[in-house]
Amino acid sequence: MKKLYILFILIFLMLVPNNIHARSLDDNEKVYITITIAGDDSLPPFEYVDGKGIYKGFNIDIMRAISIEEGIEIEIIPMPWYKAIDALNNGEIDAIQGMKYSKTRDINYDFSMPYIQTPNSIFVRNDNKYIHEINDLKDKRVAIQKNDISKYLLANRDIENLIEVNNQEEALIKLINKEIDAYVGNKLTGAYYIQKKGFEEYVKTVGEDLLVENYCVAVLDGNNEIIDIFNDGIKKIISNGTYDKIYKKWFGEYFYDNSKILKNILVALGVAFLLVVLITIFTIKWNRQLKERVEERTIELKRENILKEKILNSIFSYILVVDRDKKVLLMNDKAKRLIDNKKDFTYLNDTVLGKIIDNNDINEVTQRGIEIKNKEVVSSIDDISTYQYNLSPISIDNDNFGAVISIKDITEEKMLRERLMATDKLKTLGRLAATVAHEIKNPLTAIKAYVELMPEKIGSERFRENLLEDVPREIDRLDKFINDLLNYSRHRRGKKEELNIIEVVKDTLRFLSREIKKHDIEMVCDIHKDAKVLVSRDQLRHILMNLLLNAIDAVKVNSVPKIKVYSAVDGQYIKLIVEDNGKGIDEKTLKKVFEPYYTTKKEGVGLGLAITQQMVKKNNGEISVESKLGIGTKFIITLGLLKKGEILCIDS
Known part of the structure; x- marks a missing residue:
């Protein structure tokens, strides 16, 4: 391989055009001069002195061949290498016949073209x-x-x-x-x-x-004439085959044992075949194990799916999954039985369940990813059955949402709940009969006293004034108590309609304006414009009336009384808030404010907030209370929003 590399270099050098400084002499122009060259006396097979004192080697033969081609005398002097370097540096000789090229040496010496590596x-x-x-x-x-x-x-x-x-x-x-x-x-x-x-x-x-x-002839820097002679000579001995003969003499040729090569090839093929067999065995084994694992996992997934299906089918609700276009993707057995899956259908609107769920609700879920919880509706099929449904968004692919629908028939549950509520009210009325009798007896006693005294004191102007003031007040007190009692115990079925909240708030504030001005109360209203809800107008007015009257009672003793009615939109819900700066409610009392007949007022019977809570629930809403002593109280009513708009502020 090395020989081929060297021959490649030498052939390349032969093809390079002669340097313009090279001395090219034909037979008619030969000039016989003498060049003194030194060489290492102990660097076989390049140059060395043998046992008989003869200086020989590859470099010696190359120099002699160049001498013949160039027609010059070359005197070759053997000496230790370090002495040869010194002799060249001191100008005692013209050249060194063999020196390795390096960048460091190139500073002080000029080199011929290489003739070996x-x-x-x-x-x-x-x-x-x-x-x-x-x-x-x-x-x-x-x-x-x-x-x-x-x-x-x-x-x-x-x-x-x-x-x-x-x-x-x-x-x-x-x-x-x-x-x-x-x-x-x-x-x-x-x-x-x-x-x-x-x-x-x-x-x-x-x-x-x-x-x-590269191994070259070396001279002192600037001695181009001698370098030209050697470059020309090297090219000639390469072109005429002399160089090749000298190289073979000293370094021989590379002979390859074909049987050994064949043996090596067979060994390599055997190793490769063995590797292929091992890889094949490993692959087969791995595939078998992988197949077993896939089968095991498939069985596990099948069991999981069967279990999930059983769980889904055991749920009492109707469960469906639809995509954005309301195409039914999945349903449990209960839903299939209701729909009658023998009929050909694809979309939810083609089924009886599609008549229960509001399309706007499904659009909110599938298009905006909003969750709808515990919405109660009366079936449009018979106007009797009541259903409660939950809608949850489910990601189908990328940003494409579907909906998981859970529908529950709560007709019997609602009727039972109302019966229990009525029964509970009757039980409560029975337990508190003494309180009721006391509340009725007090105003009747006062009225009776005035009636009995009338024959004797009817002529007294003061008596008549007290009579005209006390009797109507006691009658109003008795009337209010009886009305509250009836409202609490009676099952009201207020007709629901689409209302703008701000209109109801305005009407209520207008009705209470006399009380507000009487106590010099600062009233602030901040309600969303066009915030529409589906509720009973009378019940919403009654709810606001009770909360505002309680707020007036709480702030009228303040030096700077203030009541604020405002709203806040939270997704698909609107919160209607009545806030006052009264003395507040302590934590213990706060837990009981909605209990029937629980009151802290001397003249109250504790039915107002209980009735308010009942009415809010009937309108599919929730009511909560927050309060801090010395700061004030805040009642929060949460209702389903049909439409939300910008805020309109009203100050009364």
């Missing part, structure tokens, strides 16, 4: 276990040939003791004698000495090839 290697003893590459030479004893290019390679590597020797044979002997740990030198020269001396069992090379550089 040579690598350096690290040589160690066979028992070495710790030196494997150049970085392992740190803190070791390392030998190099004097002025060899390896000196630049080992600079700044913290070598413990860098020993310079005259030639590689000397370094090899020192290595075997354990005077050094390694030496760095020309790979081919080292191999030559090891083979010649029979040191194969003592020495080896480690690591990668180092300093694989």
Whole structure:
């Protein structure tokens, strides 16, 4: 492989046009001059003095071939390498026949075109276990040939003791004698000495090839004339085949054992076949295990689905899942039985359940992702049955929402709830009969007293004034108590209609304007314009009336009384809030404000807020209370919103 690489370089150089400074001489122009060249006397097989004192080697034959082609005399002088460098530097010789090129050397020398490449290697003893590459030479004893290019390679590597020797044979002997740990030198020269001396069992090379550089003729910087001669000669011996003959003489040819190659190929194929078999076995086994796991998981999923289906079918509600277009995707058995799944249908509106649910509610869920909870509706089918439904958004794909629908028939439940409520009221009335009798008896006693005194004191002006003031008041008190009692115990079925909240609030405030002005109360109203709800007008007015009267009673003793009625929209709901700056309610009392017959007023019977709560619930709403002592009280009514608009502020 190395030979092919070298031949490639040399063929490339042959194709390069001659340098304009090159001295090209044909046979008629040959000039016989003498060039003095030095070479290493101990660098086989490149150049060395043999046992008979003959200077020979690859470089010697190359120089002689150039001498013949160029028609010049070349005097080749063998000497130790370091002396050859000194001789060139001092001008005692014209050139060195073989020197590795480097950028550092290029500063002081000029180089011919390369005629071979040579690598350096690290040589160690066979028992070495710790030196494997150049970085392992740190803190070791390392030998190099004097002025060899390896000196630049080992600079700044913290070598413990860098020993310079005259030639590689000397370094090899020192290595075997354990005077050094390694030496760095020309790979081919080292191999030559090891083979010649029979040191194969003592020495080896480690690591990668180092300093694989071009091998050239070197002269002092600026001596272009001699470089031109050698460049021309190198090209000629390459083109006429002389170079190839010299190379084969000293380095031979690479012969390949076809049987060994075939053996290596068969081994490689065997290994590859074995790997394929192992991979196939592993893949089959893995696929079998994967298949078993898939089957196990499939069974688990099937069991889970069966369980989920059983749970879904065991629910008492009608369960359906629809997409954005109200297409039915899933339903439980209860819903199927109601719909009669033998009929051909695709969309919710084609079923009886579609007549129960408001389309606007489904659109809110599927288009805006809003959840609707516990909405009660009376069926449009028979106007008797009452249903309660919940709608929850479900993501089908990306931003496409469907709806999970849960519908429950609460007709019987509602009737039972109302019966229980009525029964509970009667029981409460029975337990508090004494209180009722007392409340009725007090005004009757006062009226009776005035009637009995009339024959005697009818002529008294003061008596008549007291009579005209006290009797009507006691009658009003009795009338109010009886009305409250009837309202609480009676089952009212107020007709619901679409109302604008602000109109009802205005009417109520107008009715109470006399009481508000009488106590100099600051009244603030901040209600959403066009906030419409579906409620009973009379019941909503009654609710507001009770809350505002309670607020007036709470603030009328304040130096700066203030009541605020305002609204807040929360999604599909509107909150109607009545807030006062009265003395507030303590935590213990706050828990009982909606209990029937619980009151803190001297003249009250505790039915007002109980009736208010009942009316709010009848209108599918909720009422809650917040209060802090010394700050005030806030009643919050939450109703379903049909339409929301901008805020309109009214001050009374």
